[in-house]
Amino acid sequence: SDAKQQIVDETSVSKGCTLFLRNLPFDATRHDVFTTFAKFGYITSAYLVKDRETGVAKGTAFVTFQKDASAKKALDAAGSIESGDGGAFVTQKDNHGMGEGKGLYLSGRRLLVDMAVTKETAATLTAEKQETKQAGKDKRNLYLKMEGRVANLADNPSTADGQNSAWENLPESDQLKRQRAFAEKNTKLRSPLFFINPHRLSIRNLAKHIDESQLKKLLVSATIRGLEQNLVSQDDQIAHWRAGGEMTHREIMHRIKEAAAHDSESDPVIPSFDEKNVKQFIPSLYIDRDFTTNKKEKAPSRGFGFVEFTHHAHALACLRELNNNPFYSEEYTTGGKKASDMKKNSKRKKRKGGGSADPKVGGSGGDFVGEDGRIKTPRLIVEFTVENKAKAKKQAEHKAQQQANIIEQKLEHKAKKKSEESDKKTESKKSRGQKQRERKRKQRESGGEDSAIVTDDKETSNKSAVVDKESKKREMQQKKMMKSVKPPKKQRKVDKEEQDFEQMVRKYTAAFEGASTKTVEPAVNKALTKSSKKRWYD
Numbered sequence: 001s002d003a004k005q006q007i008v009d010e011t012s013v014s015k016g017c018t019l020f021l022r023n024l025p026f027d028a029t030r031h032d033v034f035t036t037f038a039k040f041g042y043i044t045s046a047y048l049v050k051d052r053e054t055g056v057a058k059g060t061a062f063v064t065f066q067k068d069a070s071a072k073k074a075l076d077a078a079g080s081i082e083s084g085d086g087g088a089f090v091t092q093k094d095n096h097g098m099g100e101g102k103g104l105y106l107s108g109r110r111l112l113v114d115m116a117v118t119k120e121t122a123a124t125l126t127a128e129k130q131e132t133k134q135a136g137k138d139k140r141n142l143y144l145k146m147e148g149r150v151a152n153l154a155d156n157p158s159t160a161d162g163q164n165s166a167w168e169n170l171p172e173s174d175q176l177k178r179q180r181a182f183a184e185k186n187t188k189l190r191s192p193l194f195f196i197n198p199h200r201l202s203i204r205n206l207a208k209h210i211d212e213s214q215l216k217k218l219l220v221s222a223t224i225r226g227l228e229q230n231l232v233s234q235d236d237q238i239a240h241w242r243a244g245g246e247m248t249h250r251e252i253m254h255r256i257k258e259a260a261a262h263d264s265e266s267d268p269v270i271p272s273f274d275e276k277n278v279k280q281f282i283p284s285l286y287i288d289r290d291f292t293t294n295k296k297e298k299a300p301s302r303g304f305g306f307v308e309f310t311h312h313a314h315a316l317a318c319l320r321e322l323n324n325n326p327f328y329s330e331e332y333t334t335g336g337k338k339a340s341d342m343k344k345n346s347k348r349k350k351r352k353g354g355g356s357a358d359p360k361v362g363g364s365g366g367d368f369v370g371e372d373g374r375i376k377t378p379r380l381i382v383e384f385t386v387e388n389k390a391k392a393k394k395q396a397e398h399k400a401q402q403q404a405n406i407i408e409q410k411l412e413h414k415a416k417k418k419s420e421e422s423d424k425k426t427e428s429k430k431s432r433g434q435k436q437r438e439r440k441r442k443q444r445e446s447g448g449e450d451s452a453i454v455t456d457d458k459e460t461s462n463k464s465a466v467v468d469k470e471s472k473k474r475e476m477q478q479k480k481m482m483k484s485v486k487p488p489k490k491q492r493k494v495d496k497e498e499q500d501f502e503q504m505v506r507k508y509t510a511a512f513e514g515a516s517t518k519t520v521e522p523a524v525n526k527a528l529t530k531s532s533k534k535r536w537y538d
Contacts, residue, residue, distance in 0.1 A: 010045075010118060011297045016068040018116035019075065019337070023062040024048070025107040028057070036106055037063050039043065040077065041070020062116060071115070075190070078113035083412060115191060138243035140195040141384075147316070148323045150178060166324060171339075171368050171376040177204060178381060188386045197385050197392070198240060198312045201319055201360045205333050208301040212287055215301045218332060219282060219307055219318055220275050225275040226317030227273055234269045240312045255399040284308045303334055306385065315384070323382040339368040346375060 012018045021033070033046045042065065049060045065071045102109045152167050152175070167175070180203065188194040206215075226232065238256070241247045247255070258268050273281055285307040289299035309315035322328060329336035368375050430438070 006140050009045075011412050012064050013118055016115060017044075017066070017071050018062055018064045019071055020116040021063060022059065022114075023109055023114040024057070024059045024061055024111065025109055026057050026059055028061075028106060032106060033061050033063060036104060036111070037065075037074055040065070040074040042066040057267045061127055074104075075113055075115065077104060077330050078111060103427055117192065121192070139245070140192075141198050141242060141243055142189065142196065144196045144198060144384050147188065148319055148381075149182060149310070150324050152179075170324075171335075171378050173367055174205065174376075174378050174381070181381065181383065185383070185386050193389050194386050195389055195392075197387050198244070198344060199310070199315055200306060200385045200387070201315055201421075202304065202306055202383055202385045204304040205378055206287070206301065206303050206305055206380065207332055207336065208303055210287070210301065210332060211298070212285060215285055215287060215305060215307070216278065216282065218322075218328070219285065220278055222321040222328075223273055223309075223318045224275060224279075226321035227270070227314075229319040229321070232313050232317045234272060237269050237313050271311045273314055281310050281314055282307060283310060319382045319384070322380050324379045326377050326379060329377045329379055333378045335368065335378050339375060340367060343377070345374045447460050 009018070017036075024033070028048070030046050030048060033044060037043060037046070043063060044066050045062075045064045046061060049058045049062070050056060051058060062076075065074070104113065150167050150170065170178070191197075203215075209216075232255070238252055241252055242249075255269055287305040288302045290302060292299035307318075309318070331337075332341040368377065386431065394432070
């Protein structure tokens, strides 16, 4: 029966219905776990993890709910633990500053609750955790979680006065967007399958008229300005090296010594940015757009985009320059132009003594006016993206395959071009006799007269062209001759009955006049008399 209890249903794990509990009291029972989590929903199973040899509880357990919504409620009630590992698989030693009133407790001990994972994922996470302990790595880059966040005093009492004033200067719509984005980030990072990409930024609250070329100009100018203002230090780059494990501790210390001894203006730790070769430093950017059936026009923008940098230092400089900066509000943010116009109008009215501007003028202008009557300008929301490891791996493989295909196509094109150029050179160097001998050789190889006809296409075409010209000339001369010669007149057809009647009339007239019968008749009458003689068949 114990073996059956130790089996976790893989389908419930994949659906998100199973929770993994840690930091349990060693004397806790299944009934204690059941009563603690029964208020969140119907529980299908709950069991404690025990040692196989001794049978002593290990301080961990699994709870499976019937619905994933119940598991999510319990997870939210337990709360996330802000620590170096981001709340997933946190040991009791890393559990600092957890006072009463927050989370779930059992016998005075706070329970550490996470979503359960499959056996394969658990084995992968265990191996990664051992590597991280040995090398001091942070492969999920969780140290960048708070980068770009504008905290609220109500959410975090330890917030500095400057940050709290920055939060108060944001419009209500921007505050809601930032809170929603931070909540989504926390929810994703609870799963060990998600990580923060240190080279990719997400840009929200982007004006819908901004296209890819304008966004690229903005990113280039912001990155250069951020590096010039020293918004990124050597410590930021060293933290990135240590987190990703790109360099050993000895190599990092050697780089630091080189930077200290370097006298030139260029920093050996932070890479330089060349605006003439932007593609090398910003390989891709993307603006999310709505679907459209019209292929001639671009689809309307949804107001957010993504950009990928080659170097982490450039991405960090761009983020710190653009995020929550009112300098870029008027041109690049949604509603920034309207808010700036409202501010200008209110200042003019105050100078003239006409009071404050009406916040409802211009449609949704009231969204930018706070409770104190101040006009608040919307700002860009820039953060590092949170991505899935499996999807990111597939995308990287697909991208590498594309790059390999492009390189292969370029090499094939170059080889083909070289072969064509070499063929042209060899043909141009050949003399007329060589060409004729080669043509005859091909003739013999292909087989006789048929090939001769094929090889001598140029000569036959020239001869046929000459013959065509001569035949055309002859036709033109014949046409001219036919026009100059007049056609012969047609002889009139004579009816036989009419001829007989005329002959009879002539005879009677001759008889009456007493003329002789031997009068000479015209040539036509002779022909008529001859035709009127009786023939053998009459």
